[in-house]
Amino acid sequence: MTILLGSIADDYTGASDLANTLTKNGLSTVQTVGIPDPSLALPDVDAVVVSLKIRSVEAKEAVAEAGKAERWLRQRGAAHVLYKICSTFDSTDQGNIGPVTEALAEAAGAGSVLVTPAFPETGRTVYLGHLFVNGQPLDESPLKDHPLNPMHDANLVRVMARQSLGAVGLVELATVAAGPQAVKARLEALRAEGVGAAIADAVFERDLETLGEVALETPVSTGASGLGLGLARAIVGSGRASARGGTGDAIRPVGGLAAIVAGSCSAATLRQLEIAERSMPVLRLDTERLLAGSDELAAAIAWASERIASGPVAIAASASPDVVSRLQARYGREASGHAIETATATIAGELVARGVKRLVVAGGETSGATVDRLAIPAFLIGPEIAPGVPVLRTVGNAQGDMLLALKSGNFGGEDFFNAALAMMH
Numbered sequence: 001m002t003i004l005l006g007s008i009a010d011d012y013t014g015a016s017d018l019a020n021t022l023t024k025n026g027l028s029t030v031q032t033v034g035i036p037d038p039s040l041a042l043p044d045v046d047a048v049v050v051s052l053k054i055r056s057v058e059a060k061e062a063v064a065e066a067g068k069a070e071r072w073l074r075q076r077g078a079a080h081v082l083y084k085i086c087s088t089f090d091s092t093d094q095g096n097i098g099p100v101t102e103a104l105a106e107a108a109g110a111g112s113v114l115v116t117p118a119f120p121e122t123g124r125t126v127y128l129g130h131l132f133v134n135g136q137p138l139d140e141s142p143l144k145d146h147p148l149n150p151m152h153d154a155n156l157v158r159v160m161a162r163q164s165l166g167a168v169g170l171v172e173l174a175t176v177a178a179g180p181q182a183v184k185a186r187l188e189a190l191r192a193e194g195v196g197a198a199i200a201d202a203v204f205e206r207d208l209e210t211l212g213e214v215a216l217e218t219p220v221s222t223g224a225s226g227l228g229l230g231l232a233r234a235i236v237g238s239g240r241a242s243a244r245g246g247t248g249d250a251i252r253p254v255g256g257l258a259a260i261v262a263g264s265c266s267a268a269t270l271r272q273l274e275i276a277e278r279s280m281p282v283l284r285l286d287t288e289r290l291l292a293g294s295d296e297l298a299a300a301i302a303w304a305s306e307r308i309a310s311g312p313v314a315i316a317a318s319a320s321p322d323v324v325s326r327l328q329a330r331y332g333r334e335a336s337g338h339a340i341e342t343a344t345a346t347i348a349g350e351l352v353a354r355g356v357k358r359l360v361v362a363g364g365e366t367s368g369a370t371v372d373r374l375a376i377p378a379f380l381i382g383p384e385i386a387p388g389v390p391v392l393r394t395v396g397n398a399q400g401d402m403l404l405a406l407k408s409g410n411f412g413g414e415d416f417f418n419a420a421l422a423m424m425h
Helices: 010-023 058-075 097-108 156-162 175-176 180-192 205-216 225-237 267-276 285-293 296-310 321-331 333-353 364-374 416-423
Strands: 005-009 029-033 047-049 081-084 115-116 122-125 132-134 167-171 195-200 221-222 257-262 282-284 313-316 356-362 378-386 387-395 402-405
Touching: 005 010, 005 058, 005 225, 010 029, 010 047, 010 081, 010 225, 010 364, 010 402, 047 058, 058 081, 058 097, 058 195, 058 282, 081 097, 081 225, 097 156, 097 195, 097 221, 115 205, 115 225, 156 167, 156 195, 167 180, 167 221, 167 296, 167 402, 175 180, 175 416, 180 195, 180 205, 195 356, 205 221, 205 225, 257 267, 257 296, 257 333, 257 364, 257 416, 267 282, 267 313, 267 416, 282 296, 282 356, 285 296, 285 321, 296 313, 321 333, 333 356, 333 364, 356 364, 364 387, 364 402, 378 402, 387 416, 402 416
Parallel strands: 005 047, 005 081, 029 047, 081 221, 115 195, 115 221, 167 195, 257 313, 257 356, 282 313, 356 402
Antiparallel strands: 029 378, 122 132, 378 387, 387 402
16 A cells, blocks of 8 residues: 555544544545554555644654654655644643654655644634634634643744744745745745754645645644645646545444544533433533542443433543632642543443444543553544544444444534434444
């Protein structure tokens, strides 16, 4: 298999978001969970998205894992590798966006790497290096209260510089609007100044197309799915894509029971759970009891076992920002986050063991822990449920065919859970 575009995603929901975008824009795509075992037969595709869980780990570990994935992709013909990050630039001053970008650039011998989390379709825009989320500066948006990576600075040049060894520059909107040649000239000028990464403004979809065209001529770039859109359209425009796209096979019915597991504490997910409660049983876990080591987990599994044969159920370890802050103060940010991920993944695994074949998971870390628990090696990309969230069909799964949706906490409309289940048969 020779692939046209490789990508390394820093979490599983982001990977499915990107794979969805590439598929919609003309590239046949498969999403793997980690570097595939050599025994796994992957379909012949244009693009491969390697899903990792490196967004919130130590920078050294993230660099090592990304490096392994990059080498695997290069060995299969990928001339360009996109390091796929969250569109809200989720990271701390210790990383991991800066360290991984620098490591990939060094491995590929890249000059100044284009970096942009912009994706106007989902309300993410970058202007003068500042990230806006649905029109709000990043540091004024709900992301300021993110439980793992609270974002308190909208200036991405500053954010990335604090976590990078090298200098970080800016490609302003006026330059992007002037077209690919102007962007190339700006990157060359930044490279001559010793700048290793350049935040690129993007407000409109045409800006992403310009950046994708430029990035494709370089060995590596860093960005959200919006940059993937630009790269995919550049590849299709060059005539190199296989035109094997299509999502029909991924959506074939699997039957079985259906469930929702939520670990995200985002405002969007909390509202989606409120709406879901109108049409299905919803169990809200007591996260404090969960962290204290009570029998909350066993009780949740018993609760679901009594109801799931009658229709979908939802189990949520989601809480408001003030509750999350209190738990973090008592148990520590990493310990509390890990405990909730482990609990929700355990619940998902128990539900699958009881016959669930259609599973919706909300939250990036929760999704990653769940997919790892189920040991799913890869996914085919199905139709889009909401912007950035496709139906996923398992490939090589020991439990047989399943349909999943892995939702980043902030994605989807109010009725997302019902909409997802309606597309999964």
